[in-house]
Amino acid sequence: MLTAVLSWQEALAREVEARYGLRLPSDEVPFTFPPGPELGDAATPLAFALAKRLRRAPAQIAGELAGVALEGVREVRAVGGYLNLFVDRAWALSALLGGGFIPASRGGKTIVEHTNINPNKAAHVGHLRNAVLGDTLVRCLKHLGRRVEVQNYIDDTGVQVADVVVGFERILGLRVFDIRNLIGICASAPHLPPDLQEQMSIWQNHLNSLSISFPQHLADPQQTAALLVSCCGRFDFFCWELYAKVGPWYEQSEENKKARLETLHRMEQGGNETAEMAALIASEMVRCHLRTMERLGIRYDVLPHESDILKTGFWAACFEKLKASGAVHYVPEDSEEKNRGCWVMALQESDEFRGMSDADKVIVRSNGTVTYIGKDMAYQLWKFGLLGRDFHYRPFGHGIPDYPEVWRTDWRASGEGAPSFGAGERVVNVIDVRQSYLQKIVKEGLRQMGHPEEAERSVHFAYEMVALATRFVKEEIAKGAKFGLSEEELKKPFVEMSGRKGLGFRADALLDRLEDRAATEIENRAPELAKTEIHERARALATAALRYYMLKYGKNQVVAFDLEQALAFEGETGPYLQYAVVRAANILAKGRERGFAVPDPGAAEGLLREIPEALPHLDEEAWGVLTLFLRTPNVVHQAVESLDLNLAARHLYEAAQAFHTYYHAFPVLQEENAEKRRARLLTVALFARLLRESLEKLLGIPVPERM
């Protein structure tokens, strides 16, 4: 009722002015939704606000205002000072089905950046929260008619990639050729039997045929097979394990420590095997991440690569702007200041940074290299089309079946038919709250470079991190895992994840667990089902469980990841919402079997045609379910404005809950009165359509036919 509420606010503001001579901005007419359907479909406590200014009782004012005529409202009732609005139901439903409550879109493109996983290890549950929040925001924005571009930033030049390169090159002694083989082996991973011994022998056979290419540590097929078994034959899992070994390896000697810098330098120089290896690892890792996110229905438009930001001259252009605007200044090498030899941004004059002990931020190091924050400013300028340059683009070449091509940036020349990206009107960066300080600096940079409007339209979508519930970590330790945690750390309620320590729950491992559990449940209910069908349904359940789990918490709440809670399918979970739709669909299917005239939830016209005849016979409780959907556009709008996406998730949960209750109290097919039955069938069909559509379009939760 987004547009409807706007018109009601205006009408009420006019009414107040005409009746009392009070000028009231229409957006100050408060609107709420009543706790129960007997109190109407929408309500305003406007009379309370007027009571003081008019020096009269709210109930009296409400009684006078109740005579106002409002579009689509069949009755305005004054109750205890409130004005309760009862809508014309046919009008409301047809507006809802026809998208009539969504305001006309206003041009500009919103760029949403999310996921941004360092391409050196497998994605973990923390990355899932980021991606689910980002993707849900994208879906909600699109639902409201906004143009959206999804960017997934790839930092392919940083130390994190260098570390895993060190692992491959120095610890395992592999060359590019070997890594290509390893990737090949993983890609052609056989469908693994559950038995570990069998798995081992399969991997060993694989490796034997290739072992000549594994010169040192991996030459022992026994050891390598064991590692591959523990990694499920996944390249990103392999890197996860390897990355955790690099930290301790650096600690072993000064020489080892030097390997990191040497590797970084060789990567930056390019044109050598180390750089080639880094690029290979990064691109394969991105492929792994795309695959992981695809399991959840999360996709991207473009993958901007950090290496291209440098090679395309973005940074050089940004640096010029920074210098020209005076946003950065050089600290002479012979000065006494601590940042001597650096280009720094002064922040102490800005309100946002008041009270900081040292408000200067180094942008260019004394050795002439640019910091991450500098590159991020260049990237941000480009997103707003303020850099005067663009990337080139080519297909990423992910090779994932049934998945449209994703574009990646390039610094040389664009591929054929390459679209262009960037130049958005609004930018939302989905990054966890620990980066708030840096995001603030990026925003301040825009302002100081003379782009205050863009700075205002640059939004950091900050959310709290995902940590691991200590209870869960202790269980893992009991099973033999070693994370090097102190007693002190294990006394706290949660433990922060750390890729460096290998401490975290991998996204694909969680999805596997969810799918296994779902498959078991499905098989218990329908043992005759084909394996492929079971798998398909299990996948939908796993997606729902995970997406809802990541969405149900407020963004400022630390999610202490707990496997038991994440694996739940009962209560307030994704499958509960799916089940409501499946139930509704079942009633309709059974109804069709019994020869009743059943409206098709997929066909809006049919539903609309049914409305005038069936609506008068609707039970009030049925309307109580349907009226919740009238609020959806308002809830989504609010969720997007405040970036509290849990509002949307919980709203749909309430709708599902209302239907489950209705389902038990009102038999549909057993109802003997034909008119009532018809009205109930319509209720069920409308519900099935509205919840299915909302789950898929807003939350990215697919609904299986049966479960």
Next chain:
RNA sequence: GUGCCUGUAGCUCAGUUGGAUAGAGCACCUGCCUCCUAAGCAGGGGGUCGUGGGUUCAACUCCCGCCAGGCACACCA
């Protein structure tokens, strides 16, 4: 030290322009599957909304103080 965030039922959490009786899930107890799938429903126990002030017709919600916890404040990203 400075800034941001959090504190609501045994546990995990909702409660959003201040408004109708402080809710949900889990756990626990009692019922409901010859009846449209029990991944469900109905009912029960369980609350000084961290704490002390203030503003207001009205405060979990806004303001100030205090207590407890988390995060951030690099020439790392």
